[in-house]
Amino acid sequence: MRAFRSLAWLFAKLALRDPTSVFFSLALAPALVVLFGLAFRDAPVALQNGIGAMDHQLPAIAAWVFAMTGLFTVPITVLTRRETGTLRRLQATPLRPATYLAADVLVQLTQALAGLGLLFAVGVIGFGARPTGAPVSILAAALLGALAFLALGYSLAAVLPSSRSTLIVGNLLAVPMLFLSGATAPLEVMPQGVRDVAAFNPLLHAVTLLRGAWNGEPCSSLVIEVAAVVALFVAAALVAVARFRWEV
Amino acid sequence: MRSAASVERLSKRYGSVRAVEDVSFTIETGEVFGIVGPNGAGKTTILECIEGLRRPDEGRVRVLGLDPWCERYALRERIGVQLQTAALPERIRVGEAVTLFADLYRRRGDPEAALRRVGLADRRGAAVAHLSGGQRQRLFIALALVHEPEVVFLDELTTGLDPQGRRDAWDLVRDIRERGATVVLTTHFMEEAERLCDRVAIFDLGRVVALDTVGRLIASLGEERRVAFTHIGALDDAAVRALPGVVRVERLGDRVVVSVRGAGTAGRVTTALEETGVAFDDLRVERPTLEDVFLARTGARLPGADAPEA
Structure with missing residues (x-):
């Protein structure tokens, strides 16, 4: 337990010292909200039953930030530590892999949720976003989405050979995931074939789940989304734990 | 223990x-x-x-x-x-x-x-x-x-x-x-x-x-000593090699390393060298080191040592 606390506390301090990490986890998403808010104000979206543009887009940006964390921040952090020999040095101590992973996940999760809090605060205070869903549901949906994409990040880190390959694989995954998520262009205007493919996109389900929770949709109408995000979490976490490696 | x-x-x-x-x-x-x-x-x-x-x-x-x-x-x-x-x-x-x-x-x-x-x-x-x-x-x-x-x-x-x-x-x-x-x-x-x-x-x-x-x-190398010097002018390796107690002669450019064995041999070799009339410089008598043990046990030679063993 002492090892876990010490490691988590250290990783938190190191994350705050890293300008890139602070920018991507805490500053980027609120900045996107500001840009989006200035462009659209709170005009109602015609396609979405009169939900305000900000209430429509805010949860999507949140899910998108989780995806970026999972596709880039986590694998690059883990792989850099593996490539430099940081993990090897830790391996030579009694530290268990599970303790290391738990401390690292806790810090990444806290960082992701802090970024989410800022994002929502900017949307609500600055641009009149008004969640109609229960705070508990919103938090639960956010937690689930964050955990699923963090797990994806650790599974990529476990499987990919180097931090360079992360950039390639991350981009290859990020572009279609984003395009087919409903966070950029509405899927409703796309051909059926594209929508069939999009059904396998975890980011689409995370976006729909967060949007639903934010806008007060009943849980019963989000069963598929919850199942899809949980499935991503379970599959990715299994890969991450089974394939964890201290060294290159 | x-x-x-x-x-x-x-x-x-x-x-x-x-x-x-x-x-x-x-x-x-x-x-x-x-x-x-x-x-x-x-x-x-x-x-x-x-x-x-x-x-x-x-x-x-x-x-x-x-x-x-x-x-x-x-x-x-x-x-x-x-x-x-x-x-x-x-x-x-x-x-x-x-x-x-x-x-x-x-x-x-x-x-x-x-x-x-x-x-x-x-x-x-x-x-x-x-x-x-x-x-x-x-x-x-x-x-x-x-x-x-x-x-x-x-x-x-x-x-x-x-x-x-x-x-x-x-x-x-x-x-x-x-x-x-x-x-x-x-x-x-x-x-x-x-x-x-x-x-x-x-x-x-x-x-x-x-x-x-x-x-x-x-100690396993025996009583081996090395007489190392830089010579000025011509030196006949074969003559040095023929001196009693000399095990081998190695050259690194102008630097010559003569490995000798036996009590007092190092001094006799030095005297014999002086008698040949070849001018030499920076003369040193060294006892063997772990490096010599390593070279002897692995059969490796010092890099740049081009002289064949006697």
């Missing part, structure tokens, strides 16, 4: 490459044990098998009575490790690193004392990335010592250090030994092994080619 570690018939392959082949030795409690040899001799592999970082293909290893692979967590509580290639998380500071490592062990040592011991107490707040090579290596020693381990493993401790850094590191090794811990170190500097180690295992191509105390290894 109970031994600190034992290795029996250990072998390790990487694909088709045999890194370590049928190696056996014992490390006694409280000694400084050197694993020496050229790069690629299998030194790091054998060390990592003893530390429990690698699983041997064959053979039996015991450290402090434990199997380093199957009982690795129990063992790691009691050993301290400095790796040849290691790093710390980016942006970490000296004090943070040593505190973190203290916290990873059940027996939490004193991080401050560890920093004082390696002379880094005043660099506590410095970023690890800003340390000099020598300071960085001392920090890694502090990380290996913070929990007061019973056996300390040091892999290529002084590679890349300047002379002062190397001397500081040597002092630390002697300090560890004086406090009663067993030290196992690898090095490709024979001088370092000669100065630090009680016993030395010389490795070549994955096998032990010699194992004994430094003194006995050197």
Whole structure:
């Protein structure tokens, strides 16, 4: 337990010292909200039953930030530590892999949720976003989405050979995931074939789940989304734990 | 005295490459044990098998009575490790690193004392990335010592250090030994092994080619001495080789090294050289070193030595 606390506390301090990490986890998403808010104000979206543009887009940006964390921040952090020999040095101590992973996940999760809090605060205070869903549901949906994409990040880190390959694989995954998520262009205007493919996109389900929770949709109408995000979490976490490696 | 570690018939392959082949030795409690040899001799592999970082293909290893692979967590509580290639998380500071490592062990040592011991107490707040090579290596020693381990493993401790850094590191090794811990170190500097180690295992191509105390290894070469000098003008190698007691003559450009055997031979050779009328300079008589043992046991020759053996 002492090892876990010490490691988590250290990783938190190191994350705050890293300008890139602070920018991507805490500053980027609120900045996107500001840009989006200035462009659209709170005009109602015609396609979405009169939900305000900000209430429509805010949860999507949140899910998108989780995806970026999972596709880039986590694998690059883990792989850099593996490539430099940081993990090897830790391996030579009694530290268990599970303790290391738990401390690292806790810090990444806290960082992701802090970024989410800022994002929502900017949307609500600055641009009149008004969640109609229960705070508990919103938090639960956010937690689930964050955990699923963090797990994806650790599974990529476990499987990919180097931090360079992360950039390639991350981009290859990020572009279609984003395009087919409903966070950029509405899927409703796309051909059926594209929508069939999009059904396998975890980011689409995370976006729909967060949007639903934010806008007060009943849980019963989000069963598929919850199942899809949980499935991503379970599959990715299994890969991450089974394939964890201290060294290159 | 109970031994600190034992290795029996250990072998390790990487694909088709045999890194370590049928190696056996014992490390006694409280000694400084050197694993020496050229790069690629299998030194790091054998060390990592003893530390429990690698699983041997064959053979039996015991450290402090434990199997380093199957009982690795129990063992790691009691050993301290400095790796040849290691790093710390980016942006970490000296004090943070040593505190973190203290916290990873059940027996939490004193991080401050560890920093004082390696002379880094005043660099506590410095970023690890800003340390000099020598300071960085001392920090890694502090990380290996913070929990007061019973056996300390040091892999290529002084590679890349300047002379002062190397001397500081040597002092630390002697300090560890004086406090009663067993030290196992690898090095490709024979001088370092000669100065630090009680016993030395010389490795070549994955096998032990010699194992004994430094003194006995050197004595095993017999009463060999080397007469080294730089000559000015022509010198007939064959005439030198023909002098009584001369074992071999080697040349490094103008520098000639005459290996001789037998009491008083060095003096007689020097006199004989003077009588030939060849002017020479920078004459030195050297006793053999661990390097000579290494060269004799591995059949290797000094780089650039182009003279055939007598």
